[in-house]
Amino acid sequence: MSTYNYKALQNFVNDVFIKMGCPDSQATEAAEVLVNADLRGVDSHGVARLHGYIRLWEEGRINATPEIKIIHETPSTATIDGDKGLGLVVAPFAMRIAMEKAEKVGTGWVSVKNSNHYGIAGHHSMMALEKDMIGWSMTNASPLVSPTFSKERLLGTNPISIAIPTEKQPPYVADFATTTVANGKLEVLKRKNESAPLGWVQDADGKGTTDVDALKKGGSMLPLGGSREHSGHKGYILGSIVDIFSAVLSGANYGPWAPPFVSFLPLKENPVGEGLGHFLGAMRIDAFRPASDFKSHMDNWIKTFRASETTDENDKVLIPGDPEREMSELRKAEGIPLLKPVVKDLSTIGEKFELDFDQYFK
DSSP, X not given: OEEEOHHHHHHHHHHXXXXXXXXXXXXXXXXXXXXXXXXXXOGGGSGGGHHHHHHHXXXXXXXXXXXXXXXXXXXXXXXXXXXXXXXXXXXXXXXXXXXXXXXXXXXXXXXXXXXXXXXXXXXXXXXXXXXXXXXXXXXXXOSOBOOTTOOSOOBOOOOEEEEEOOSSSOOEEXXXXXXXXXXXXXXXXXXXXXXXXXXXXXXXXXXXXXXTTGGGGTOEEOBTTOSGGXXXXXXXXXXXXXXXXXXXXXXXXXXXXXXXXXXXXXXXXXXXXXXXXXXXXXXXXXXXXXXXXXXXXXXXXXXXXXXXXXXXXXXXXXXXXXXXXXXXXXXXHHOEEEOHHHHHHHHHHHHHTTOOTGGGXX
16 A cells, blocks of 8 residues: 655645645635545545545536525525535635634534535534634435435445544544444455455344445445444434534435435436535524633543543543544645545546546645
8 A cells, every 4th residue: 555645645645635626725625624534544535435426416416516605694694505516615615714703602513405415524514623713513414324224225334423622632523323333344344355344234134244235235324323232222313413404494305315425326316405504503602601710621531531541451442533633744745645445446537637646635
């Protein structure tokens, strides 16, 4: 496995989006979101997904030049129509609106419809940290997940991310799918010719399996927790909350009507909304208490948890965001490792758009 400079990789992705017809500023932002996933170690949502966006664009399901606009608002809320744009661009637009409202009235909440896959949830929530705010980010996704006791695909992996500023400690950044694992992890295992751990997916009959191709054979993913005995119903509840806030609230497609990320699957007939939905939020700390007091206590909270006694002397208690932050620092210094199938895929994309992938790294 070879490593690639993240800035050069971002330049390549940026140029691909420009070739698709994206305005320069949007191409730059979309490339940043995508490569940020690789930097943070979320390879399932990084450049390996570039071909998916291209195929959706070719099918006319992604608009490279969207007119993103507010269609309803109050001083603290807004609903945005993404005009079928890249979710990589629509979500940051929505978060900026949420932050602007928070600056004026304390909090800002934005629901989005008519969008597409928005990359890693954490990128968008972390935007609020730049304004010393708490950021929220969630989205519904392709229906690949069965509710507890069901074998039908009714929900997506539906991630949630919350980013919280601190004083001296690194920020607290929660970023997790409401399933046992993100769908992209199955794709990574398939490229490595490895099996899935039991509890990640079930087959078409609703029985647990380790087959990474279970979804292609009519199976489904399991909610966070997996089985009912392991509280999978709680993961189902979390996923349904994300679906309702992101899609039912905004007017996007929800449940089984959420459009699939893969272009070869048809859209469900009689849609109940428009595109995918997101929900973004920003909270000004001093809307609740003095910011300096809060951040000081966040530092204390983090130090207390880090210092807690562990069950094994070789383990340590991690704070949400630690692994991703450490991985980002490492990969910025040493490069992003890409599997051979991903490199081959990117090279093919380069040829398609008359871009020499290898030339970007010389």
